[in-house]
Amino acid sequence: MNRTYFIFLLSVFLFAGQLKSEETIWLEDFEEAVQRSKTGNKPLLMVFSGSDWCKPCMILEKTIFNTERFKQFAKDSLVLLKLDFPARKENQPAKEIMAKREAVAEVYNQSGSFPSVIILDGDKKVLGKTGYKKGSVENYIEHLKSFLAGYKYTGDLTQPTLKKYQRKVSLMGSPFEFVVVCEDPEVAAIVLDVAITESERVEKMISSWDENSQTSWINKNAGIQAVKVDDELFQLIKRSLKISDLTDGAFDISFASIDKHWKFDRSMTALPDEVELKKSVALINYKNIVLDEANHTVFLKNKGMKIGFGAIGKGYVADKTAQLMKDMGVKSGMVNAGGDLIAWGNGYGNEKWKVGIADPDKEKGIISWLDIQDMAVVTSGDYERYSMIDGVRYAHIINPKTGYPVTGLKSVTIVCKNAEVADALATSVFVLGQQKGLELINQLRDVECILVNDQNGMVTSKNLILNYITANQ
Ligand code: AMP
Ligand code: MG
Secondary structure (H helix, E strand, O other): OOHHHHHHHHHHHHHHOOOOOOOOOEEOOHHHHHHHHHHHOOOEEEEEEOOOOOHHHHHHHHHHHOOHHHHHHHOOOOEEEEEEOOOOHHHOOOHHHHHHHHHHHHHHOOOOOOOEEEEEOOOOOEEEEEOOOOOOHHHHHHHHHOOOOOOOOOOOOOOOOOEEEEEEEEEOOEEEEEEEEEOOHHHHHHHHHHHHHHHHHHHHHHOOOOOOOHHHHHHHOOOOOOEEOOHHHHHHHHHHHHHHHHOOOOOOHHHHHHHHHOOOEOOOOOOOOHHHHHHHHOOOOHHHEEEEOOOOEEEEOOOOOOOOOOOOHHHHHHHHHHHHHHHOOOOEEEEEEOOEEEEEOOOEOOEOEEEEEEOOOOOOOEEEEEEEOOEEEEEEEOOOOEEEEOOEEEEOOEOOOOOOEOOOEEEEEEEEOOHHHHHHHHHHHHHHOHHHHHHHHHHOOOOEEEEEEOOOOEEEOOOOOOEEOOOOO
16 A cells, blocks of 8 residues: 555544544453453454554554444454554553553564454453454454354344445546445545545646646656656556557547647637648657656657647546545445446445446437446547537547547447546547447457447447337336
8 A cells, every 4th residue: 555545544534533432442451351351251352553653553443443333343242452552752651551561562462563453362362363454344344253253242243234425526627426335434434535535646647737747747848858757657658558559549648739729618619720730730649759667757759749648537547546445445336537437346225336328419318328347437428528610519539640529429438347448448439430449349358339420320349238218218
């Protein structure tokens, strides 16, 4: 796990920590805990933690021990003991108390692991050892239970009901929606905060509007010098170039070299100047994006060249945040990054995740839907961003060879495991057109598509089964 991730967690913990008061009793004295374990015939769960320096300890505390689910599990069934080893002077208890904790650590935590979770019986025999583990509360409880054979539970072990928690925000100029299905509102709040903060971070990195983003630095230095970038951006550019190769240049992040000539916010009234446009088109060529693996630099060979991630960035964010949410134990969830959607797990209740395919001609209308599990569904449409000039619709997807918006298709939906790939391919197929686009998708394994052409014909790739909307639905 990286540093930034912990910083997100820390900032949201402060907020989440205020939501509920502690109900479970955590003892602090080893001998007292052993005594209670013996007399009550209950296993003792002992945690060695560093409350003001050990980040995994804080995560364990907030995402496991402080959840309603864990409290419900521990109640009446476990004796809980926390032996804290704070680093800051002001957090340390009296010397004698610290000496006692150290003596216990010398016996039970010789390796000095933090957090260390040890289960003992009333005779101080170790039944099991564990620490922080990625995953859900339920998984953690199952793991603990594996040490507790022979002990009877009096606590309430009924499965808590799953609920759906969602948050909508505006990011990258589009509406984003994050959904988690889980049992605990506090965990949901933390996960949703982390996902949103992560999206904001990626947006800052790839934005070409933000003057200080790494992407803007690359653009400003076009034809001048190579710019050193973070590995994350370097890899994203590398993957973008692979898609360019695969699509014979239909997908090209250097399309942005012409973006000063077009506006797709319905404000344009005349076509751009031919001659000026042609000059900029000459700058579009992904082969002039030079990556230096050894130095991690990016160089745009020609002055005026520009890159932009409009066709792949949202898919990337969707994948990135979905993975983060899964790592935090969310078994079922969804990220909708401005129409670039990825969903995992079993959906909610008895329903699988249902994704509507937008009707290009009707705002909020759908032409069909898909039931999906662990799948991304991404649509590129000419109805999203465009300008009408002399009664003709000029939409935001550009043919890199001509510098003009592509015509022929109204929408392209790609269905595959990975939202980033789906995003890049949706734009690519839009540029390639119906025939070449279908040929490409039919060659790729586990990638399917749905196209709506400008005669309103709907065409799908070989293996896609759709649920059609009939007139009376
Ligand atoms: P999407 O909605 O994913 O199809 O992305 C469309 C956006 O991608 C546009 O608004 C542009 O920012 C960018 N774009 C347009 N044409 C291309 C292209 N040929 N290759 C790569 N990106 C493009
Ligand atoms: Mg795209």
